[in-house]
Amino acid sequence: MDCKHFDEYISLYIDDVLSERQKKEFEGHLKQCPQCKKKLEETQKLVSLIKEIDEEPLPQGFRDNLIKKLEGSRKMQTRNLLRWIGAMAGVIIIFLSARALKDIKFTDGIDREVMPAEEIAEDMASISQDSDDDFIPHNEEGASAEVTSLENDQEDIRESITKIKSDLVEIYVQDICITPETLKLMVINNGLELLRSDENSVVIEITGEEDRNILYKELSKMGEIRDIGENIGSTEVKIIIKNKSE
Amino acid sequence: MNIETQLVEKSMDGDLDAFEELVLLFDKKIYNYCLRMTNNRSDAEDLAQEVFLKAYKNLKNFRKDSKFSTWIYRIAYNTCVDNYRKKRLKLLPLNKIIDEEQQEISIPSPDPLPEEQVISNEKYSLIKECIAQLKPRYKSAIILRDIHNYSYREIAEILDIPIGTVKSDISRARALLRKALKSRLMEYGERRVK
Numbered sequence: 001m002d003c004k005h006f007d008e009y010i011s012l013y014i015d016d017v018l019s020e021r022q023k024k025e026f027e028g029h030l031k032q033c034p035q036c037k038k039k040l041e042e043t044q045k046l047v048s049l050i051k052e053i054d055e056e057p058l059p060q061g062f063r064d065n066l067i068k069k070l071e072g073s074r075k076m077q078t079r080n081l082l083r084w085i086g087a088m089a090g091v092i093i094i095f096l097s098a099r100a101l102k103d104i105k106f107t108d109g110i111d112r113e114v115m116p117a118e119e120i121a122e123d124m125a126s127i128s129q130d131s132d133d134d135f136i137p138h139n140e141e142g143a144s145a146e147v148t149s150l151e152n153d154q155e156d157i158r159e160s161i162t163k164i165k166s167d168l169v170e171i172y173v174q175d176i177c178i179t180p181e182t183l184k185l186m187v188i189n190n191g192l193e194l195l196r197s198d199e200n201s202v203v204i205e206i207t208g209e210e211d212r213n214i215l216y217k218e219l220s221k222m223g224e225i226r227d228i229g230e231n232i233g234s235t236e237v238k239i240i241i242k243n244k245s246e
Numbered sequence: 247m248n249i250e251t252q253l254v255e256k257s258m259d260g261d262l263d264a265f266e267e268l269v270l271l272f273d274k275k276i277y278n279y280c281l282r283m284t285n286n287r288s289d290a291e292d293l294a295q296e297v298f299l300k301a302y303k304n305l306k307n308f309r310k311d312s313k314f315s316t317w318i319y320r321i322a323y324n325t326c327v328d329n330y331r332k333k334r335l336k337l338l339p340l341n342k343i344i345d346e347e348q349q350e351i352s353i354p355s356p357d358p359l360p361e362e363q364v365i366s367n368e369k370y371s372l373i374k375e376c377i378a379q380l381k382p383r384y385k386s387a388i389i390l391r392d393i394h395n396y397s398y399r400e401i402a403e404i405l406d407i408p409i410g411t412v413k414s415d416i417s418r419a420r421a422l423l424r425k426a427l428k429s430r431l432m433e434y435g436e437r438r439v440k
Contacts, residue, residue: 007417008414010417010420011416011417011420012417015398017413043420046427047392047420049369049370049373050373050388050392050393050423051392053370053374053393055274055278056278056281059287062277062291063270065295066273066298067269069295069299070266070298070299070302073302073303074302
């Protein structure tokens with residue numbers, strides 16, 4: 001071993017992490033080279049001095065300060081969480097209200113059956129004439145009354161409005177541009193699988209709840225959904241396009 | 247399950263009291279680590295507090311298969327490195343911090359450490375100063391090895407570097423310290439003689 005290698009080994013020798021062979025070589029050189037021997041002694045002295053550095057006590061009030069900061073940080077986290085929950089609740093309420101308003105406009109508010117066009121027209125007319133306060137809230141009180149009534153059976157509504165449940169869906173559209181081609185495009189865009197189609201319907205393969213959610217979301221943009229099939233949890237869903245005035 | 251693991255589990259479930267107990271287990275060690283990294287009590291206090299706040303906020307990222315002590319030292323190291331970078335940006339033009347390239351300190355003479363000339367307390371403050379002047383990874387390796395008694399393997403985990411790098415960092419840091427301390431002690435001896 002030469003002096004250069006010796007330098008590299010000094011530290012490892014002190015920490016006793018050299019292999020037996022390296023240790024022997026190291027000790028061999030140590031006997032022959034007084035300069036390297038001195039270096040080893042100095043390094044040993046240095047290491048023992050560093051090890052003797054005393055641990056210092058914590059500064060006054062360190063723990064109290066830290067605990068205050070931690071509690072502050074937790075409050076902040078809770079506050080942020082509450083804010084987030086509040087914001088989400090707001091979004092849900094707005095969404096539900098919008099849905100409810102939409103339903104009210106086109107149905108009688110209790111029965112979700114789609115009505116013939118004349119009846120809708122009549123209904124709309126009567127709403128705008130005398131039942132404004134009952135159905136279309138203009139003020140905040142009205143809005144909150146609407147929300148409260150919705151919240152009562154929120155579970156129900158959430159369950160029924162977020163996904164397609166059965167294997168047969170009718171979609172009532174006002175827009176004559178919505179055709180099976182539109183549905184096919186939607187199927188492709190959402191990574192769903194198209195099985196069959198004809199002049200007014202498509203059949204889509206369903207592989208999970210996620211697909212049912214997507215389908216609901218997309219269809220609800222196009223028109224009013226009626227989930228009328230009897231087979232729940234089937235792997236296929238047939239969607240029939242119906243015109244609202246039909 | 248040991249007490250550390252139990253406290254970590256409770257803390258991760260949102261129990262602040264449990265986290266405060268964890269703090270009590272490690273705060274003195276982390277404060278002293280930061281103190282040796284900076285050689286400045288006020289900086290060390292701020293940094294150590296920052297370490298525990300960061301740990302608390304990032305508890306969800308703690309992987310249960312590693313030790314909490316390793317994790318908290320890692321946070322401490324990263325916090326000190328960030329602090330070092332910020333300070334270096336401010337100080338570099340005025341005050342040359344010993345860096346890798348310029349860490350070779352010349353040895354005026356091969357004399358042994360003239361320790362008899364130096365009063366013990368002053369000798370320790372010289373060593374502390376020299377340690378704090380090393381670059382962060384070197385001083386961290388030395389502090390963890392010689393003051394906090396960690397093994398090479400544990401240091402590798404904390405600093406997230408290979409064990410071979412830990413070995414060479416410690417060797418190199420000790421060689422630099424030996425030379426630096428020797429020259430500082432000699433300067434000191436000469437001043438006292440005058």
